[in-house]
Amino acid sequence: xxxxxxxxxxxxxxxxxxxxxxxxxxxxxxxxxxxxxxxxxxxxxxxxxxxxxxxxxxxxxxxxxxxxxxxxxxxxxxxxxxxxxxxxxxxxxxxxxxxxxxxxxxxxxxxxxxxxxxxxxxxxxxxxxxxxxxxxxxxxxxxxxxxxxxxxxxxxxxxxxxxxxxxxxxxxxxxxxxxxxxxxxxxxxxxxxxxxxxxxxxxxxxxxxxxxxxxxxxxxxxxxxxxxxxxxxxxxxxxxxxxxxxxxxxxxxxxxxxxxxxxxxxxxxxxxxxxxxxxxxxxxxxxxxxxxxxxxxxxxxxxxxxxxxxxxxxxxxxxxxxxxxxxxxxxxxxxxxxxxxxxxxxxxxxxxxxxxxxxxxxxxxxxxxxxxxxxx
Amino acid sequence: xxxxxxxxxxxxxxxxxxxxxxxxxxxxxxxxxxxxxxxxxxxxxxxxxxxxxxxxxxxxxxxxxxxxxxxxxxxxxxxxxxxxxxxxxxxxxxxxxxxxxxxxxxxxxxxxxxxxxxxxxxxxxxxxxxxxxxxxxxxxxxxxxxxxxxxxxxxxxxxxxxxxxxxxxxxxxxxxxxxxxxxxxxxxxxxxxxxxxxxxxxxxxxxxxxxxxxxxxxxxxxxxxxxxxxxxxxxxxxxxxxxxxxxxxxxxxxxxxxxxxxxxxxxxxxxxxxxxxxxxxxxxxxxxxxxxxxxxxxxxxxxxxxxxxxxxxxxxxxxxxxxxxxxxxxxxxxxxxxxxxxxxxxxxxxxxxxxxxxxxxxxxxxxxxxxxxxxxxxxxxxxxxxxxxxxxxxxxxxxxxxxxxxxxxxxxxxxxxxxxxxxxxxxxxxxxxxxxxxxxxxxxxxxxxxxxxxxxxxxxxxxxxxxxxxxxxxxxxxxxxxxxxxxxxxxxxxxxxxxxxxxxxxxxxxxxxxxxxxxxxxx
Numbered sequence: 001x002x003x004x005x006x007x008x009x010x011x012x013x014x015x016x017x018x019x020x021x022x023x024x025x026x027x028x029x030x031x032x033x034x035x036x037x038x039x040x041x042x043x044x045x046x047x048x049x050x051x052x053x054x055x056x057x058x059x060x061x062x063x064x065x066x067x068x069x070x071x072x073x074x075x076x077x078x079x080x081x082x083x084x085x086x087x088x089x090x091x092x093x094x095x096x097x098x099x100x101x102x103x104x105x106x107x108x109x110x111x112x113x114x115x116x117x118x119x120x121x122x123x124x125x126x127x128x129x130x131x132x133x134x135x136x137x138x139x140x141x142x143x144x145x146x147x148x149x150x151x152x153x154x155x156x157x158x159x160x161x162x163x164x165x166x167x168x169x170x171x172x173x174x175x176x177x178x179x180x181x182x183x184x185x186x187x188x189x190x191x192x193x194x195x196x197x198x199x200x201x202x203x204x205x206x207x208x209x210x211x212x213x214x215x216x217x218x219x220x221x222x223x224x225x226x227x228x229x230x231x232x233x234x235x236x237x238x239x240x241x242x243x244x245x246x247x248x249x250x251x252x253x254x255x256x257x258x259x260x261x262x263x264x265x266x267x268x269x270x271x272x273x274x275x276x277x278x279x280x281x282x283x284x285x286x287x288x289x290x291x292x293x294x295x296x297x298x299x300x301x302x303x304x305x306x307x308x309x310x311x312x313x314x315x316x317x318x319x320x321x322x323x324x325x326x327x328x329x330x331x332x333x334x335x336x337x338x339x340x341x342x343x344x345x346x347x348x349x350x351x352x353x354x355x356x357x358x359x360x361x362x363x364x365x366x367x368x369x370x371x372x373x374x375x376x
Numbered sequence: 377x378x379x380x381x382x383x384x385x386x387x388x389x390x391x392x393x394x395x396x397x398x399x400x401x402x403x404x405x406x407x408x409x410x411x412x413x414x415x416x417x418x419x420x421x422x423x424x425x426x427x428x429x430x431x432x433x434x435x436x437x438x439x440x441x442x443x444x445x446x447x448x449x450x451x452x453x454x455x456x457x458x459x460x461x462x463x464x465x466x467x468x469x470x471x472x473x474x475x476x477x478x479x480x481x482x483x484x485x486x487x488x489x490x491x492x493x494x495x496x497x498x499x500x501x502x503x504x505x506x507x508x509x510x511x512x513x514x515x516x517x518x519x520x521x522x523x524x525x526x527x528x529x530x531x532x533x534x535x536x537x538x539x540x541x542x543x544x545x546x547x548x549x550x551x552x553x554x555x556x557x558x559x560x561x562x563x564x565x566x567x568x569x570x571x572x573x574x575x576x577x578x579x580x581x582x583x584x585x586x587x588x589x590x591x592x593x594x595x596x597x598x599x600x601x602x603x604x605x606x607x608x609x610x611x612x613x614x615x616x617x618x619x620x621x622x623x624x625x626x627x628x629x630x631x632x633x634x635x636x637x638x639x640x641x642x643x644x645x646x647x648x649x650x651x652x653x654x655x656x657x658x659x660x661x662x663x664x665x666x667x668x669x670x671x672x673x674x675x676x677x678x679x680x681x682x683x684x685x686x687x688x689x690x691x692x693x694x695x696x697x698x699x700x701x702x703x704x705x706x707x708x709x710x711x712x713x714x715x716x717x718x719x720x721x722x723x724x725x726x727x728x729x730x731x732x733x734x735x736x737x738x739x740x741x742x743x744x745x746x747x748x749x750x751x752x753x754x755x756x757x758x759x760x761x762x763x764x765x766x767x768x769x770x771x772x773x774x775x776x777x778x779x780x781x782x783x784x785x786x787x788x789x790x791x792x793x794x795x796x797x798x799x800x801x802x803x804x805x806x807x808x809x810x811x812x813x814x815x816x817x818x819x820x821x822x823x824x825x826x827x828x829x830x831x832x833x834x835x836x837x838x839x840x841x842x843x844x845x846x847x848x849x850x851x852x853x854x855x856x857x858x859x860x861x862x863x864x865x866x867x868x869x870x871x872x873x874x875x876x877x878x879x880x881x882x883x884x885x886x887x888x889x890x891x892x893x894x895x896x897x898x899x
Binding site (some may be wrong): 057059061063064066067068070071072074075076079081082083084085086087089090092093096097099100101102103104106107108111112113114115116153154155156157158159161162164212330331333334337338341342344345348351352355358359361362370373374 | 380388434437438441442444445446448449450451452453455456458459460461462463464466467469470471472473474475477478480481482483485486487488489490491492493494496497498499501502506510541544545546548549550552729731809827854855856857860864867872874877878879881884885886889
């Protein structure tokens with residue numbers, strides 16, 4: 001079956017897988033959003049414990065999705081992996097650093113004799129909540145705005161700035177995406193709290209902060225979107241492989257790929273509906289609409305970054321060094337092998353869904369926290 | 377082909393990767409084995425319904441959870457350091473190396489991370505059988521994770537199932553099955569996971585021994601020792617078997633590593649296995665003078681037999697491998713360097729011809745480059761073309777030698793510990809052997825030491841190669857400022873050490889608290 005498929009299709013298929021993993025990662029970063037709200041929503045020790053525990057049962061999904069996202073990028077588009085990670089060194093190191101802090105904080109926080117004290121681990125979680133979301137969003141912003149690198153004839157990267165990727169924060173469009181991701185993950189976290197925590201005070205505070213974060217998300221996202229649709233994009237000519245700037249490239253991509261446009265608009269509507277549902281109706285189910293909407297929106301943004309003859313990792317220093325799905329992918333053989341493996345993805349999603357429901361079939365409450373079972 | 381790289385950058389990048397890997401490997405082996413021990417204990421609980429087995433399962437699960445989190449934290453850094461610090465390598469091998477890494481994520485990490493939540497939080501939320509299944513799936517997921525990364529590591533030690541593509545200047549996979557089922561990969565996987573099983577069994581026995589010494593949780597301790605000792609006997613015998621298999625592969629594919637492991641400078645027929653040996657000089661002097669060990673006690677002809685299955689087989693030493701041995705068909709390194717340089721020049725000429733749009737010349741050079749005879753006689757020495765000094769190809773022999781011998785000695789000691797533990801626990805005499813209980817407790821740090829030494833042998837023994845014969849560390853490294861790597865090295869050293877101290881402190885406290893009854897009360 002797969003052996004009969006063309007190399008070009010495989011490259012597109014794997015860009016779709018990367019896009020799917022990226023979009024799932026943004027959704028699952030509600031864990032990071034929730035961590036950043038620890039002291040905003042949890043005013044007492046017990047409330048913070050409830051929040052940490054409801055997030056803690058999901059943190060490994062986010063973490064694993066991040067690892068798989070990185071692994072899949074390495075496997076399918078290794079030139080991006082080598083270029084971005086080896087070039088934008090400091091951005092990735094800071095992101096990773098924040099994830100080290102997260103991984104131990106859940107398990108260590110409530111354990112006696114934990115060396116640093118519970119509060120330090122909570123601060124670690126907040127650091128990860130802030131840095132993880134804003135920096136990942138800002139780094140993805142370079143997919144649309146480019147980075148300062150060149151590649152030699154052996155595809156070795158030469159980064160052109162001493163700040164090694166940190167210069168991305170000087171671009172307001174990158175930062176607006178970073179802040180959009182930050183506030184979106186906070187919105188998703190608040191919706192998740194509504195869905196999974198049974199505590200009146202938390203519910204009250206959640207509603208108030210949902211308003212604030214939803215408005216801030218919309219401001220930054222609209223700014224990002226408007227600029228994206230009117231800006232020049234990095235187009236690659238399919239016959240020659242030459243990269244050139246094209247006006248309204250990303251708007252053209254949306255219009256020239258109607259299915260992606262439909263997915264994008266559906267995603268945005270679902271995010272808005274999810275927020276509105278918890279704000280104006282009985283809170284609890286909004287996470288599923290906003291979560292699905294997030295996946296669809298981010299998925300379509302990744303698609304317009306990589307499809308339709310577009311460079312997904314442009315170089316503003318040397319346009320011809322820009323990466324697109326044709327010049328940065330693994331070989332046809334490797335993509336074929338991995339495509340067979342990717343058939344397992346629905347099965348993986350199915351068992352995650354089953355396990356998620358098994359654990360979340362009852363909301364977390366004080367009683368459970370006081371019961372003495374395993375807790376974070 | 378590749379620009380010259382500042383050695384201090386390579387050294388710091390290696391140091392950072394080694395730091396991360398060694399910290400990571402402090403936590404992974406315990407995960408590999410305790411997950412199975414926990415699953416076995418829970419199976420007994422589900423079968424018998426006896427609450428003490430549930431209590432036991434939960435106690436070891438608590439210790440596993442503390443250890444697991446920090447293993448995850450160090451693991452993510454390792455994955456991304458391939459890109460951040462070894463970007464040239466990432467491109468060169470991404471087509472092969474990336475696939476196992478992605479499969480690891482899809483098949484193993486999700487299995488582990490999904491069911492670990494059920495394992496910890498599902499006791500009263502899912503049926504006992506589903507909970508048990510989750511525990512087994514965590515054990516399988518953890519060990520599957522190890523499979524894929526070890527397949528990738530094995531490929532670096534013995535590149536198979538791939539071909540070099542001059543067009544893209546990288547290695548590309550031609551047979552997934554050859555990569556997955558290479559004998560090196562199979563041995564490496566089995567040897568590594570069984571080493572984790574052994575460490576875990578010693579961990580369980582050591583802590584249980586401490587309970588017996590303190591006369592606390594006696595029933596739990598006895599039963600835990602019984603399970604762990606059986607698990608340990610089986611695992612340690614498998615560990616020795618797979619170790620032998622690994623050494624045979626090293627003899628065949630990485631003779632310099634074997635020479636370093638055995639401190640063998642001058643090869644001969646019927647070489648003895650060093651039981652005890654010592655060097656007189658430092659590593660640098662040793663590499664310069666290429667002299668044999670200052671003192672040794674050996675088992676005659678045994679190395680020849682173990683490595684090649686013949687008592688009189690020839691085993692090459694460092695001198696043979698560096699200076700060549702025409703009688704044995706071993707090329708001198710100088711010749712390999714010449715051929716490697718020629719391959720690099722031809723590749724550069726091909727790239728120039730392509731850039732100049734000289735189709736005739738580029739087609740002719742491409743044809744030469746892809747010719748099987750040229751690949752076999754020249755391209756296989758590509759990595760040697762980057763080497764300036766043949767001494768660079770000699771690893772730190774004293775370090776590899778001592779690490780290997782200490783690791784092997786400890787491995788045999790562990791077998792003895794398991795057999796004695798099992799014998800005395802079955803006979804009901806373990807509590808009377810207080811000296812043995814202290815010894816068992818002392819085995820915990822030794823198990824960690826042996827485990828780390830294994831990686832020292834595997835990775836330092838193959839220096840300077842990132843990919844055997846194809847890519848040395850000097851060409852694999854990312855071009856970052858040395859200062860940046862020094863800063864991140866310091867950053868990681870501080871954070872990993874702090875978290876390790878926290879982990880040990882938490883673990884000791886939990887051991888002191890001991891197993892809890894239902895409802896979380898200390899029993």
